Amino acid sequence: MKAEKVQDSGNPTGHGKPEDWPKYIGDQGWENYTSEEHGVWKTLFERQKEIVKGRACKEYLDGIAALEMDQTQIPNFEEASKILKTKTGWEVVAVKGLIPDLPFFQLLAERKFPAGNFIRKPEQMDYIEEPDVFHDFFGHVPLLANPVFADYMEAYGKGGLKAHEHGTITNLARLYWYTVEFGLIQQEDGMRIYGAGILSSPGETKFAVESDSPNRIGFDLKRVMQTNYRVDDYQQSYFVIDSFDQLFSETYADFSKLYEEIKQDKTEYAPEDIAGSDNVFTKGTQEYAKSKDR
Numbered sequence: 060m061k062a063e064k065v066q067d068s069g070n071p072t073g074h075g076k077p078e079d080w081p082k083y084i085g086d087q088g089w090e091n092y093t094s095e096e097h098g099v100w101k102t103l104f105e106r107q108k109e110i111v112k113g114r115a116c117k118e119y120l121d122g123i124a125a126l127e128m129d130q131t132q133i134p135n136f137e138e139a140s141k142i143l144k145t146k147t148g149w150e151v152v153a154v155k156g157l158i159p160d161l162p163f164f165q166l167l168a169e170r171k172f173p174a175g176n177f178i179r180k181p182e183q184m185d186y187i188e189e190p191d192v193f194h195d196f197f198g199h200v201p202l203l204a205n206p207v208f209a210d211y212m213e214a215y216g217k218g219g220l221k222a223h224e225h226g227t228i229t230n231l232a233r234l235y236w237y238t239v240e241f242g243l244i245q246q247e248d249g250m251r252i253y254g255a256g257i258l259s260s261p262g263e264t265k266f267a268v269e270s271d272s273p274n275r276i277g278f279d280l281k282r283v284m285q286t287n288y289r290v291d292d293y294q295q296s297y298f299v300i301d302s303f304d305q306l307f308s309e310t311y312a313d314f315s316k317l318y319e320e321i322k323q324d325k326t327e328y329a330p331e332d333i334a335g336s337d338n339v340f341t342k343g344t345q346e347y348a349k350s351k352d353r
Contacts, residue, residue, distance in 0.1 A: 074228070075159025077220060080166050087136045087153040087176045096178050097132045103184065103193045104130040110264050116244050116251040118208065118303065119258065122201025133178060134196050143200075147209035151200060156189055160219065160228055167216025172203060185261070198255030199239070207303040208253075212239070214311050227318045230284040237283045238306060243267065243275060243299045250275065250299065250340070266293050272347035274331065275299055277338030280309050284321060286328040295330040295348050299340055 108130065111120070125146065126139055140150035152166065153176040166173050174195035179187040187194070202208045215235065222231040240256035250268050252258055257267045267273065274296040276282075283298055300306045328334065331345050 072157050072159045074223060075161045077161045077165035079159075080162035080169075080171075083154050083158040083162050084152040084166075084171075084173065085155070085176075089133065089135045089137075092133050092178075095181070099178050099181055099184070100133045100193060101131050104128070104197065107197060107259065107261060107264070110261050111252070111258055114252055114264055114268050115258055116246060116253045118205045119201050119253055122204040125204045126201060128197075128201075133192055134200075136174065136176075139196075139200065143203055146204045147206055149203045149209055149212075151196070161223060164216045164219030164223075167212055168220065169216075170209070170213055172199060172212070174200065194255065194259040198259035202253060202255075205303065207307055211303065211307045211310065214307065215239070218310070218314060221314065222318070225315065225318045227284075227314075227321070230318065230321055231314075233284050233286055233288060234280070234310065236288050237286065237298045238278075238300070241267070241288075241294050241297060242306075243297045244303070245299055245301055245340075253303075254297075263293050266347070267297055270343075270347065271341075272343050272345055273297055273341070274333055274339065274343040274345075275341040276333070277340065278306070278309070279337075281317060281321065282328070282334060282337065284317070285324070285326050286332070287330055289330050289348075292351055293347060295343070295345060296332075 108123075126134075126142055128134060136151040136153055143149040143151070147170075149170045149172060151174050152171045154173040155177070156175060158166075158173060163173060172195075175189070175191045178192045203212065215231075219228070219231055222228045236256075238254070240254050242252075242254040244251050244253050252264065252267055254267075257263045273294060276296055276298050278298045278300045286296070289295060331343075331348060333339060333342060
């Protein structure tokens with residue numbers, strides 16, 4: 060199974076120490092944003108809000124409404140946190156960029172979501188390598204208003220701290236990638252998106268639920284943890300949950316036994332692979348990935 064152009068080692072900033080999380084957060088500096096920066100947010104918000112209609116899951120759209128997001132200016136984390144705290148106990152804290160694994164896990168375990176306090180340049184409208192305030196806030200924060208997903212994120216943070224002890228952060232990073240960043244959910248009105256990496260990308264929002272190219276596979280925890288992923292382009296496979304209750308119930312347990320199984324099994328799947336045991340919603344043509352790799 061060949062796996063090219065994949066991220067298999069987790070965070071490039073390293074592991075760090077859980078107790079160091081306070082040194083990575085600071086003031087958002089909302090009053091320092093320029094009119095041009097607010098203008099970038101406005102352009103991105105207006106475009107993406109239309110694209111996610113009919114493609115994003117109901118819980119995400121409910122979160123957008125609950126946060127009363129202003130399309131004309133970058134959100135104020137302090138004001139948003141007041142709303143989130145009343146609904147799920149979460150708050151948004153400002154960071155300057157990517158932070159190490161263990162401080163990140165500790166923040167999630169304490170119901171604090173680290174969001175970048177910078178926004179992309181006008182020439183980066185369609186793509187920015189490092190997550191900015193648009194990706195983090197527009198993509199991630201709305202679902203933190205949903206109680207079940209909020210519980211999942213806290214459990215993920217606590218699980219991350221345990222994964223470090225087992226030497227399995229790579230496997231847990233894949234779970235985050237294929238759920239929080241690039242997850243799909245089957246709802247009554249069809250397959251919908253809940254992953255922030257998709258919801259903050261105009262191209263991938265359409266690609267993930269409409270293209271014939273990617274695989275769409277039923278969520279299986281062990282399978283996800285054994286699957287590599289692309290960091291340079293649209294995903295070749297998406298994993299589909301039935302509900303957020305399913306996601307929470309399957310990932311809330313102690314993973315110690317599963318980690319040992321994975322270590323013994325040593326199976327690794329490339330992003331485009333389909334396993335014999337997969338529940339396949341769509342077997343993709345992989346035409347998009349093939350065209351990019353030529």
